[in-house]
Each structure stands twice: as C-alpha cells, then as structure tokens.
Amino acid sequence: MRVIRCEGLTKRYGSTVAVDGLDLAVDAGQVFGFLGPNGSGKTTTMRMLLGLIAPTAGRAWVNERRLPDPDGLSRVGAMIEEPAFYPWMTGRRNLKVLALHGPPPARPDAVGAALERVGLSAVAGRKVKAYSQGMRQRLGLAAALLRDPALLVLDEPTNGMDPAGIREFRALLRALADDGMTVFVSSHLLAEVEQVCDRVAVMNRGRLVEQGRVAGLAAARQRVRVVLDAADRDAARGLLAGRPVRTDGPRTLLVEGADGREINAILGRAGVWARQIRVEHPGLEEAFLRLTVTEEETDATAPR
C-alpha cells in the first residue's frame, strides 16, 4: 500500500517556489527519510501532506485518500517543529490533555501505552519543565502515537538531541516500522538517517534530486581514486577534462561516477601510468553533500 503519494506537488510563496513539482511515493511499513539542507522545502512538503497548508498546484494522497480528505488524515500522527507542552504539568498529564482533545478521542489506555512505547514511563510523573530536550522530543513522539496512526510524519525530530538520545530515537523509529507503522522523517543530517531508513528522497531548492533505496543510492555514487606520480597529476587531469574530476592532494585525482577500467584505459593510451586505481563507494552522507552543493561552490572550492 502507498501511504503517501504526490504528483507535481508545488507550493509557491510569491516569487519563492518552496516545493517545485514533487513526485513522491512512500510504501507502508518503511522508515522513509526525507532529506535536504535547510530551506530545501521539507517542512513545506510535510505541512501540505498534513493538510495544514494548501498546495499551489499538484495532488497528494495520504492513506489512499486524496487530500484534503479528513479520513486520510485521521490516521496520521505528526511532530512538526518543537512540540509544545505545559511546562508545569507532568509528562503524563500533558498527554492526558492531548488525549481528551479529539477527534477522535484516544483509547483510555493510550497514554500509558504511548509513554511505554517511547520509554518515558519511569519519568512520566515529572514536570515537563525538568525534562531534557531528548525527553521532550520523546514526549512529542508519544503525543503523535496517541491515536494509533498508520503514518507518522516527523520533522527533524532529533534536532537538539545528544548522540545517545539520537541513537535511542533511531532504534525507536525502527521498532515502530517493524510493527507496521510507516515513518516519514525529515533531516538535514544524512548520517543518522542512513542507518535507520529503508528509502530516502533528497530535496534541494524545492526539487527532488534523488529517490531510492539507501543502499542503492550509496552504490550509485561510486568514484574512482587515481594515485599518480606528482609530476603526472596535471597531465592526467587534462586527459580527464570534461569529467567530474577533482584533486585530492598532490598525487591524487577523484573522478565521480566513473568506471575504473575506462579511466585506466584513457590514461594508459596517453602513456600516463597510474600507481593505483581504486573504485570507492563513499557513504551516502558524502554523496548527499555533493548532490546539494551548487556547481559554483564546487568550482570555488575545488583545489587547483
């Protein structure tokens, strides 16, 4: 089942195109990472999917209902921006207040179950003002879980958390998906998403630049590392001109997306012999950075 589907989803604010013709498909039971640098349109997309803002153009379906159909949205739990709680109330009381607000009202045991699920049962009797950032985020997640959602939409949920908290949160998301929930989670930090997500979509300036399995994207970003005698480096660079090639120190060239054999042949034919040619698969993090860096930036930062 497709839990989220978008076709040409677009949001404009005056002359700013926050989201530009987005096509997206998210299947049930996955953790789906929605990645991109700040300002790339992630929050705007999530707000459209939650029916909080109307698209300028395009269509979207949530839980197989065309937005803004409330039936599709009634099975969605969300955490967008920092969750707001009454600081002078305990964690448990905050959730009870939220459980009372409908529709639909939450099941009577929903508060206890949600606290248990996020690992806050032991501190549920403490006032929220004494909670750490990580505890607040988890309470936010518990609030999103109160009505047994089929889909969780989480906007940068680990912002401000420490590394241990991030690890625990990641395990929690994985466990929820293993129980059949679909988790749509945004981040500008790939490293954390890479370890928990089945699939990712990468946004840049309102546009989708990649979508696929995490493992597949990492493999697709292969590069060839060519180590030469320093005297040969510039000649080799000349031979590879027109390809995405950059230097990495006085003896090394990195050629993006290339095939090792082909590079070997080009250099060998011209009599420029490499000391070493190695195919590398840089982590998704690096691939992601490269994807979202503009061409001018690449030129400006490339060592010459």
Ligand SMILES: Nc1ncnc2c1ncn2[C@@H]1O[C@H](COP(=O)(O)OP(=O)(O)OP(=O)(O)O)[C@@H](O)[C@H]1O
């Ligand atoms: N209400 C608004 N009015 C005008 N412009 C907006 C509005 N909301 C978002 N934008 C613009 O749309 C673009 C995308 O913003 P959005 O918040 O969706 O990005 P993001 O990827 O979620 O980034 P962040 O992680 O910083 O929230 C930005 O250029 C932003 O300035």
